[in-house]
Amino acid sequence: MKLLIIAGLILAVAFSGCLGSDDDVVDEPDNNTTAEATHFYKNVTVEDNDTVVKFELTSNPSTGYGWTATANKTGILNETVNNVATPDMVGAPGVHTFSYKAQAAGTVELNFKYERSFENNTTLEDLTYVIQVYQNNTVEILSVTSPTGNLLPLSKNVTLENNSTAVKMMFTENPTTGYTWNISMTPSDVLNISKDHFDTPATDLVGAAGVHTWQFESLKAGNVSLVFNHNRSFEDNSTTEIVVFGLKTNTDKTIEIRSISLDTVTNVQ
Incomplete structure (x- = not known):
């Protein structure tokens, strides 16, 4: 099911391994976004002998929208990849990849928001993953939640x-x-x-x-x-x-x- 989904998505907003938080939630996204903005693709996998969790999220920098990520704790996961792969065709969506490697035992919440960082009330998607890291540095996805959104x-x-x-x-x-x-x-x-x-x-x-x-x-x-x-x-x-x-x-x-x-x-x- 990989990767047919169009998304009117992403001004690639990079974030550092020291993640903060953003609690802005939206009621009304930008009405100028096209219907294509509702076509999201997400793929989350545990890799590298269960020590890495990778997130692949459809994104489209040409729309001004981008994914931002925050964690409620530092020191448990180390961000190793934060990259947007854009296609050759102008305006076509690409994929924003985030990878995190286990650093210390503990439970951490990773929150991903898809929005325009320079505008209020533009969040199109809000995803929270609870990740458990064990003493042997293996990673497990405990839960995923997504509040009801306007376009999704x-x-x-x-x-x-x-x-x-x-x-x-x-x-x-x-x-x-x-x-x-x-x-x-x-x-x-x-x-x-x-x-x-x-x-x-x-x-x-x-x-x-x-x-x-x-x-x-x-x-x-x-x-x-x-x-x-x-x-x-x-x-x-x-x-x-x-x-x-x-x-x-x-x-x-x-x-x-x-x-x-x-x-x-x-x-x-």
């Missing part, structure tokens, strides 16, 4: 539960639109779905979105690809987003999040 209103909250023996995934869903999340697993015998529940919104507003929660527990050791497809099951070519999690289950029933990729295919209304 598909919130995701993914966490490891019960001493990492279960993984819980909560996605915003609005069945009144005909769109729902449909899941598939390959192979199908590594995880068991222990919970599949939709909570209606706590509001009387017609058309408000609720939250769909799944919980998965391991059946046996192995690797599994868990795919979430947001579409109208009764309509061809209706996919708006595909999220793929690469999970590893161990012999002690613990689960690890090894990779996350997100492909936003069309403009979400």
Whole structure:
């Protein structure tokens, strides 16, 4: 699912290994951005004998938008790559790559915002990853969260539960639109779905979105690809987003999040 996604994205705002914070959150992004601004691509992987976590985020400097990253703690991860690869075609999107190598044991939150640094209220995406670094310098992705945004209103909250023996995934869903999340697993015998529940919104507003929660527990050791497809099951070519999690289950029933990729295919209304 690599790399077809267009994004009206990025004035490459570099940040140093000493990361600060930016709590500006937006209501209304710039109305001058094109529909292409909603096409994001994200790929997050654990590499180099599990000691490095790499983030690849679609970006487009020609729009004035760029990714900034902040960490809530220093000294746990060391930034080794912060680079924007731009294509030869003028105005085409490229990929902003961030890599972090484990430096010390601990838990750290990495937050990525896609916005125009020179304008207020322009955030198009806000992602927070919780990363655990162990004593042997191996890295594990514990969770990823994304608040509901204006151009990408598909919130995701993914966490490891019960001493990492279960993984819980909560996605915003609005069945009144005909769109729902449909899941598939390959192979199908590594995880068991222990919970599949939709909570209606706590509001009387017609058309408000609720939250769909799944919980998965391991059946046996192995690797599994868990795919979430947001579409109208009764309509061809209706996919708006595909999220793929690469999970590893161990012999002690613990689960690890090894990779996350997100492909936003069309403009979400």
